[in-house]
Amino acid sequence: MDNKTVETISYLARLQLDKDKKEKITKDLENIINFVDELQSLDTKDVAPLSNPLEKVASKREDSITSKSRKEAFLSNSPESDQDYFIVPKVVE
C-alpha cells in the first residue's frame, strides 16, 4: 500500500484525503491489509463463495405500481431542486 495506490483507490471512491491525514491513513490501510492477509493461509480449494448467509433467491413480484408518487417529499430532501428536478452543476457544454 503506497501513496500511489491510495491515490488511485481514493479517486475510485471519489474521496479526497486531507494532506495532514494522508500518511496516517496510508499506514492504517497497510496494517489492515496485512491483517486480512491472514486469509491467504486458508485452503479454499473447491469452496464456493458465500455472498449471503441464507443463500436465498430474491423473490419476484408483479411489476405494478405499489405506491403513490411522492415527488415533493423526495425532492424536499435535496440540497438543490426546482419543481421537477434535482439540480447539479452543468455537465454538458
Added chain:
Amino acid sequence: MSIRFKTLSELKKLLEKKEISSFELVSETFRNISSSKTNSFITLDEEAALSKAKDFDQGKVNGDLAGIPIAQKDLFCTKNLRTTCGSKILENFIPPYDATVVKNLSNAGSICVGKTNMDEFAMGSSNETSFYGTVRNPWSLDRVPGGSSGGSAAAVSEGLVCAATGTDTGGSIRQPAALCGITGIKPTYGRASRWGMIAFASSLDQAGTFARNAEDCALLLNHICSHDTKDTTSISDMQENYLVNLNNDLNGKTIGIIKEFDISSLNKEVQDSFEQSKKIFENLGANFVEISMPNIKLSVPTYYVVAPAECSSNLSRFDGVKYGYRAKNVENLEELYIKSRSEGFGDEVKRRILIGTYVLSAGFYDAYYKKAQQSRRMIKNDFVDAFSEVDIIMSPSSPSSAFKIGSKTEDPIEMYLEDLFTISSNLAGVPAMSIPHGFAKGLPIGLQLIGNYLEESKILNFAHQYQKNSDWHLKTPNLGESP
C-alpha cells in the same frame, strides 16, 4: 414514582393498573434525558411523543406496547423525524417514510421519544466515530459504552428508556449490551426487515433490541420481527411468539464451548464470571461440551474484507445530489461528488470505503473478496456442524469490560478485535444475544449465547432461565460516579 430502571413488563403493568399515565411516563422520560450526561440521543421528538401519550391515556391506542416510551437507533428511517446515522453527511436528512421495524413498533402502540447516538454509519465499537460526539458509559462517564449502538445501550442502561432498538453488523448490539450491563439480541439474518435501515453491509446487517432482561427482549422481538416483501432477504417462515418457550426446562440441554476461543488469555475476572455462569447452567441441568470450529479464528479478517466491500458499494449513494450534505463552491459534477463525500464522511468511514474499494478493485478481487467469501462459507459450515451437536453455543460477549474513551482510537485493528467473539454470528447469519453476567474492573461484562438459525426462542429461553437464577441483570449504575 420513579420510573427509572423499571422493565418494560413492569411499566406495562403500571399503565394497565392506571398507577401511572403514559403522559407522566413520557414527561418523566424527557426530564431524565435532559439531566443525562451520557449524550445518548442525537434527536428528540418531545412534542409528538407527548401527543401520542395523551392519545393512549384517552384510550385511543391499543397494542402490546401501548403507551410505552422507547428509543430508536438513529440508523432507522423515521418519517418526518431527522435521521443522521451518526454522520455529518445526513445532518439534515428527514426521511419521507418509516423503516418497517419502526412501523411495527409503532403499530404495537409504543412511543418513540427520539433517535439514539451511534458510531457513524454503524462503523465502530466504541461510539467514538459519531459526528454528534462520543456517548459515555453510564457506569463510568470516562469509558465508552461500546458500539455501534452505543446510544441505545447507554440509554437503556441509564434507565432513560426501558427499551431501544439497535442494529448488529458485527456485534453492534451484543458488545454495547455487554459493556453497559444490559440484555441485547440480534435475531437470525433476515428475521427482521432491513427496509428503512440505512445500509452498511447488507449481507450482515440485522435489526434487534436492547432491554433490561430477556423476557422484555422476547416481547419486543414479537413486534420487531416480521416478513416484509420490501426486503428481498426477509425470511417468510412462520412468525413465532418468543414468549412461549421462555420457561422451558433446560435439563439435558447441551451447550457448546468453542475450543478456538482462548478464554484463558482473558482477564481473570472475565474467566471467573464465565466459569460461574457455566455453573448456573449446570445447576439447571444443562451439559457442556467442547466443540471445535477450526475456521472461526479467521472471522475478524474475513469480516474486514466483506463488510468494507459492501460498505464501499452501499455508501456510493451519498453523492450530494438527491439528499444529504452538499459541498459549496464546486465547479463541476465530479468535484461536487468528491468534496461532498470528503467533507461529509468521517475518518473511519473513509478508511472502510477505501479498504472496500481496494479489495473489490481489478487484480485484488479474487485474492481478497472472493477469498473472504469462501472463508465465510467455511465459518458458516462450522456453525452448521456445531449445531448438529449442541443446542446453543456460549462465549464471552467481548474480551474485556468498557475501556477508556480515546484509548483505542489510534489503532483501528485493536478496535476491530473488540468484536472477536461476536463477528462470526453475523458472517453465518445465526441469532445471538448478550446478557449481563458479572463485572471486570468494576464494570459490567456480558455472556454471549448463540443459537441455530431461527432459534431465537431457544437462546431467549436459556437467557431467561439464567436471569431467574442470577441477579446481574438487576444491577444498575450509580449515575455520574465512577466505580
